[in-house]
Amino acid sequence: MSILLQIRERMSEEKLMSKKKPAYPVNKKLDAYLDKYNRKIEIPIFYDDLLRFAGSVSVYDEEGEDTLWVRVYYSEFDREEIDLSLKKVYSILHSDGSERILEYLNIDAVDYCTFGNSKPFRIKVRNILNDNYTHFYVKKTDSSRVYGLELEHMLSPYNLNFLVYKDTLIEEHIAGIPGDVFIKDMLPNCSEREQAQLAKEFVKFNERCMIRLLGDMRSYNYVIVPVHDFDHVVYRIRAIDFDQQCFEGKFRVYLPQFFKENLNMVKLVSSRLQEYSVDQYKIEERSIVAKRIISSGNRIRRLINCVKTDEISLPENVTRLKEELHNFTMDVDFKKCETMGQVLSAALDFVRRNYENVSMSQIIEKKF
Structure with a gap:
């Protein structure tokens, strides 16, 4: 099923987001x-x-x-x-x-x-x-x-x-054009080449949010940054709202493609990119994130040690997300998680292991 059909199907289901997320103190x-x-x-x-x-x-x-x-x-x-x-x-x-x-x-x-x-x-x-x-x-x-x-x-x-x-x-401040403003006012005037490049960036952004469990990336929670190269404009997508890091229990919340506010970007992916290209860009982003995990060394290990024992979500959200991630990846490490931080740790470890141990042809067959 294409990404476009998936998002249309999911829009008719239950609401993605909880009504309000509580604030958690720094321990x-x-x-x-x-x-x-x-x-x-x-x-x-x-x-x-x-x-x-x-x-x-x-x-x-x-x-x-x-x-x-x-x-x-x-x-x-x-x-x-x-x-x-x-x-x-x-x-x-x-x-x-x-x-x-x-x-x-x-x-x-x-x-x-x-x-x-x-x-x-x-x-x-x-x-x-x-x-x-x-x-x-x-x-x-x-x-x-x-x-x-x-x-x-x-x-x-x-x-x-x-x-x-x-x-x-x-x-x-993170400078850029708010995503909702860009989609409404500027996207219709983009050339086919620019639209294809934006589609590529949205695939990579979608993958990056999923891997590190950053939720609620509706169009007004990210910005689009035009970068002028010597002969063309390159677009980058940056998150600007980090309130929904590792809170929700629904896995779809961590994929920007499932928000109705991003429907025009999803249509862009469906119309401008072939399925093989989408897989290629997902692999690229996973590999880049895995390299960053490895190169971050002790710093990210210390951060993960903090979050693994911290309370940053509700017990029912942890139960739901670890089940959905297990079903999605078939990785038993998710079943063992007891906190949302452990779920995050398992997700990052899954990406790192695949980068280190799995060949490119095998990665394409992976769901995560």
């Missing part, structure tokens, strides 16, 4: 890991401090649509203290943490998102000397989100910069 083991790898750094402001805003106004896009973000404002006394603290956070995140650059920075906006689980603050920081600006995000710390960020840093083609201190998480 001592993960906290020590973050400290070892310079992710845990003292910061001068916390998420709860930003909740002291005096009022807000809605933020609309260029077409007058509500973005579901609100621009918040603070009392004069609070604003001075908050602005200074946010400038210091920027310096810690992007520079050496010193205060010598603070006089050249301005906090142009503090936006609060009313949609989704994490309810982040988006901070716009501008250099007053040249008007260059960037963003960073302030969120409540959630251990599953932290695991997602670390896995993205190690197993994807992209490095990520983030900080954790107590109950506050600071994330750098």
Whole structure:
């Protein structure tokens, strides 16, 4: 059955996502890991401090649509203290943490998102000397989100910069065109060559999310990044939301192809790629991820040791996912798992073993 037919069939079944995912605290083991790898750094402001805003106004896009973000404002006394603290956070995140650059920075906006689980603050920081600006995000710390960020840093083609201190998480902005905006406004104007390249990237992105159990990659949870090569444009797909790392029990949640928001991308794969090409790109991505697992060495082993004993999901989700993965791969290691972290460990180990021990012709016959 083709990918397109599969997604149409699955759309008529039960809802993929749970209504709400709880936040899980960072335990001592993960906290020590973050400290070892310079992710845990003292910061001068916390998420709860930003909740002291005096009022807000809605933020609309260029077409007058509500973005579901609100621009918040603070009392004069609070604003001075908050602005200074946010400038210091920027310096810690992007520079050496010193205060010598603070006089050249301005906090142009503090936006609060009313949609989704994490309810982040988006901070716009501008250099007053040249008007260059960037963003960073302030969120409540959630251990599953932290695991997602670390896995993205190690197993994807992209490095990520983030900080954790107590109950506050600071994330750098990931630049790109939101997937839903690109699919609606730009995809119809792409050439056949660009569409084929986008189809290839979606296959690889789908495979990468599945392998490391990153869920909920609906079109607004990833960005598409155009990279200009010397004679053409290459598109890359990057995840920007890591809330659903290793939480859901339904295996399909970890495959972007099964979300209706991605139907146009799935159609692109069906129309632009032959089945053999899809298999080829899956093998390529599995091999690349396996190489990253091996090259990450002690760092990923320490992270997996943390997550294996951590509570980042519900018992019923663990039971369902390990059964579905066992049925999908026929690997008995999944049956032995008792925590979601052990399921993740078994999935990564399965990919690594296949890369090391199975020939290319045998890999094509594998389902995972």
